[in-house]
Amino acid sequence: MTVFDREFKKEIKEAGNALLNPPSSIDDLLTFLDKVENLLGYVEQKPSKSMITTPDAPYKDEQMKEIFQLILVAFENMSHVSTRSYKKVVSILDTIAKVKLCLVMLDLECDALVVEMFQIFLKIIRSNYPLAV
Template sequence: MTYFDRKLEKQLKDREIEKQVKEAGNRLLNLPSSTDDLLTLPDKVENFLAYVEQEPSKSMIAELDAPYKDEQMKEIFQLIGAAFENMPHVSTHSYNKVVSIIDTIAKVKLCLVMLDLECDALVVEMFQNFLKIIRSNYPPAVLSAMETIMNLVIDESEDISLDLLS
């Protein structure tokens, strides 16, 4: 296979991945009706994103930019909150997805977007869910991610509400 054949093959593959990433993003714009559906969509997105290179093309970057309006982000946060509230037992597949979501929120500081969007009630609900679901059998990494999220929110909050304090 020549250099140009490999380059053309790579471009075609990149375009297909861009198309799949865009389709997955559009599916997120039309939020799934159930927590289970929301938890399976990241599996699909994760598979597509695994093929995105360290320095993606301009067209790929355009597909990865935040395509969501504030209200859509609030709905996504509500579904994520529901996933936390119903965090399953450690041995289930859903548990691994919720842990992945918690880890991602901690790593990319997504909880700060919740503050920017003034999702105060959702932040309080998230804290309550974390405190309610924390179990001694959770791996230290899960507890650490929860702690990171809570610390970020407290550190970055201009005013800490009485609901959050309680």
């Protein structure tokens, strides 16, 4: 393992742990999420065996439910196309669709959150939104 690999692994682990207590300021949170997004961009499709990845669940079910609730809060901000967070929210939406995260939500019996997510979509998404949304 190279020095870069060790440092990268350390940064990913620190970022994951920091997600348990995210910054309270919106600007600090967005800056932090930008950093995490950049880090995750370097994770290859077939990471080394030393890299901690799924299927070893890094979070407990209750923590995942909290993460899903935070994602819904982000979706509520998708109606503000002119904000800094809009592109991030669309990126989150794209990732959720690609990895079929709704299925994980249903596996964790987050039925109410799935319903709430679709209610948010129906409330804010308009015909002038990009086709991907």
